[in-house]
Amino acid sequence: MQHTAKRQALAATPTNVTQEEVEQAVRIILQWIGENPDREGLSETPARVARAYKSYFSGYDQNPEEYLRKTFEETAGYDEMVLLRNIPFQSHCEHHLAPIVGHAWVGYVPQARVVGISKLARVVEAFANRLQIQERLTAEIANVIERVLQPQGVAVVLKASHHCISARGVKKHGVDLTTSRMLGCFRTDPMSRQEFLAMVNSDLRD
Numbered sequence: 001m002q003h004t005a006k007r008q009a010l011a012a013t014p015t016n017v018t019q020e021e022v023e024q025a026v027r028i029i030l031q032w033i034g035e036n037p038d039r040e041g042l043s044e045t046p047a048r049v050a051r052a053y054k055s056y057f058s059g060y061d062q063n064p065e066e067y068l069r070k071t072f073e074e075t076a077g078y079d080e081m082v083l084l085r086n087i088p089f090q091s092h093c094e095h096h097l098a099p100i101v102g103h104a105w106v107g108y109v110p111q112a113r114v115v116g117i118s119k120l121a122r123v124v125e126a127f128a129n130r131l132q133i134q135e136r137l138t139a140e141i142a143n144v145i146e147r148v149l150q151p152q153g154v155a156v157v158l159k160a161s162h163h164c165i166s167a168r169g170v171k172k173h174g175v176d177l178t179t180s181r182m183l184g185c186f187r188t189d190p191m192s193r194q195e196f197l198a199m200v201n202s203d204l205r206d
Contacts, residue, residue, distance in 0.1 A: 022050040057131030068148040071113040083107035094131035102160025109152040142181035153184030
């Protein structure tokens, strides 16, 4: 918990780095790998990379909790699992800045209120658009849903391929990583957990 709070505080720290400085850093990298940043094909690359990084890491400008604030209580007493399946996401590994590409399954059992389903996808996107490791990404998604919605339980599964293992190092293609986080009834009730995982596994078999 202490590490999470420290990370959030650091992420919220305003930066004084200008776009011009970012572009210069990209030019230096291009020179370092043996390229000429002034040639026609690369002359606009530093600016493009700066804009791309703003998009890749837009999650630092988003507060996932805000997406979950607006809820609906007219549910006719609905208290069964809500599951959003196969949510595509892209993130970047904090160790190599390499892409992480995968899908998320996010489920919860409401206590007395539900949230718009698009908001669950936005929570995944907000956390994914930061430097990540998949284990932490999984926990952050589940934890914020539990904290804000206070449901009976939360379950999150992520399955993703990591370019840091497929494009460098051991260069193993076709390898993916699956992580899960079970809270509340999904942790304590085997039937709830089995129901959730059965739906996830049915998607993975398709």
